[in-house]
Amino acid sequence: MASLATIFGSGAMTNSIREIEDNEVIFIIGSNTKESHPVIANMMLKARAKGAKIIVADPRKISMCKFSYLWLRQKPGTDRALLNCMAHVILEEGLYDQAFIDEFTTDFDEWNKSLEEFTPEAGEKLTGVPKEDIIKAAITYASSRKAAIYYTMGITQHTHGTANVNAIANIALLTGNIGRRSTGINPLRGQNNVQGACDAGCLPNVFPGYQRIRIPKIHKKFENAWAAALSPNPGLTAPEITEKAAEGIIKAVYVMGENPVLGDPNMGHTIKGFKNLDFLLVQDIFLTETARLADVVLPAVCFAEKDGTFTNTERRVQRVRKALLPPGEAKEDSWIIAELSRRMGYEMNYSSSEEIFDELGSLWPALEGITYAKIQQRGIQWPCPTKNHPGTEYLYKSGFPRGKAAFTPVPFDRDTVKEDKEYPFVLSTGRNLFHYHYGSMTRRVKAIESHAGKAYLEMHPDDAAKLKITSDASVKISSRNGSVIVPVRVTERVRQGEVFMPMHYAEAAVNILTDEKALDYSKTPGYKITQVRVEALIGEEK
């Protein structure tokens, strides 16, 4: 999101879910939509029934490929090369939108020059996608005025995630496929309220509503609003917090409703960091792997036991309502925070979640027009600046908030995946249809657990044959950070030399293997590429 915000002035899905069915071209890159966002896939199938062409770019043969007009099977880590090559073709074919480029963009010439080397022929070599398919995909996308791009973590969870997002933005700007109904750039958010957590300001460099701490006027605004002196320095990101904890610089951490031990890359490193703390406070609904390390654990209520709002992937603020009494002495997160704050000398007095919401709205114009009363029946999409505003279905109808959007040259350094005899396989991680994230919720649903309760590693039949193993045989998979034992699922969903492991299973935790080195601008770890070794087990270990 950080990179989208840099280019356009705000980072969010530009279009609405209900616009999907009117797409003419749906370009899915790095999103296993049918499994990770099943109901969005339903909308895409509806568009397809109305004649839309679906282009899938994914190294894995994901379920969406079945419905695709074209499937580009790029090598892992080559997305930006693929996108650059598509841009090259669009320029060659004259399918760009000159009027849009002139009016709404900058830095075209410099970027155009950077594309010279990205011919379809070069693309075939770099990405493994046949040049005819690259050309066909580019022409299909650029020939429609209702073409939309959909992506998720397959684009962002790379050490070069920002470059990937820039490359996506470039082709949308080139074709002018943004700022209208049913065309734009749509990052599909993975968790129910990622959008809301970002909007609310749970980010180290911005106050609520993406307002930059570094800007003195804004800093002053929040000091006045909260009647307190505030730090003028941007804080640390989640991966940096773990890093600094391991170094002994961060001494105490307060975790609310997260499980970084399972969720952060390189579990050994994370545990080391959290164990090194003087004080760890965890507030959750279950005794998670992180909570087990805590000095104090506070029992919180779940979504069905409290009032509030979630903001979905299309920026729609929707009500969450209390339907149940909480178990035991569990309390609402807001109550816990306020009680803690009071004991630390800062009073927070709110009589309802609505009051908290209104305070946020008073500090961020995009939310100012939304009230609980207005979203009683159906949610409203921000920006919604005034009380009579209906909300915003798609963004950038009248240009970008930052003025013009810049084309960004995206170099391809060609070495994301290195030749490595010791760790020859490329491991990617992600979700399957049945489980959610690190499993604290779905693994406690017996029906789901009995149907999809076993961890597995997807491996190509030829690789399995070389290791002399068949489905269900256990293998030891190792990276430089650690190893796990997991049964194999032999399948052609993955290519030779590539393996995939779902992230949901604590007993075969992928993040024992992944690496924490976040080199990217947005500090997002590279979950999608870890170089690993896979060994068949013999004797006892089996």
Next chain:
Amino acid sequence: MSDFEAKKDLVTLRINGITVQASSGETVLTVARRTGIDIPALCHHPKISSSGACRVCLVEINGVPMTSCTTHAEDKMEVITNSPYIEHLRRDMIDLILSDHPNDCMVCQKTGECELQELAYKYGIRNPIFSGERRIYSKKDGNPFIDRDMEKCILCGRCIKICDEVQGVGAIDFAYKGFDTKVCPPFEKDLNCEFCGQCVMVCPTGALTGKAWIGKGRYWKIQEVDTTCPYCGIGCNITLHISDNRIVRVTSPEDSVVNKGLLCVKGRFGYEFVSSPDRLKTPLIRKDNELHPASWEEALSYAAKRFLEIKETHGPDAIAGLSSARCTTEDNYLFQKFIRVAIGTNNVDHCARL
């Protein structure tokens, strides 16, 4: 499209003597329902294509009985939906369906929400006049989500169509012929199913129900609360059905703004975690390297004291907060405010990157 062209596409017909306008692609059923005239239908469903299988939506068109769900509105059509002749035909169709349907509404989970039961009630059919052989099936239940009672299946085909047309899966289809026709997976074997439960949503009878909610209470005794799904970022609109302080079932309004009633396996069937015995019920404090139950007062005071001590000794930037993309926006707002004001640092982040 110019006004002239738009007008060319409009047709004028009469339904039960009322003059109505329709666009030429619309079916008689749609036009009638839009006009406020109810025509019952068991196989028709707005989310799928029409097949005209159940014959319950028969109407008289220019004197001839025709299925209104498959007949397009035409200019000067004369439609009668409620003549004694049509009502008689319709009653017979329902009667025929009931002749091969278990008469066990008193124990059926679908009671009160069953479209067939509703029609039997409307037409006063207590004992079907047609009698004969009944289909007897033993229950085959290999899956943990959906209960299938094929004796209650009226072969309307809604489940088949929604699975194929909306879900893109095609897990089931009609097999065999005539009286032996039934809905099943290929070769009655491997069910390649995503368990989204769209089929359960559209099933007009008790043939398909969610296993989790069988026997958990009649729908009119269950409290319904509209809220938002706690799983992925789509934010599907859901209705929690609450009985005895438990979520016994989850549905989604068919016209819901985000998801139009569609859900996935997690959104429809994944709520047992809420009442899991593993839920944390009391604060815990670590003593002698183990977590022990404590009172709220103890836990909060101790936590506040430790934060204050560390802030005093090492400064506020030695403290950090990690919030949650699963908590509400309000919780997150308060959390960052706490970290920024009460602690005094901008070290606050959440898992959007992860």
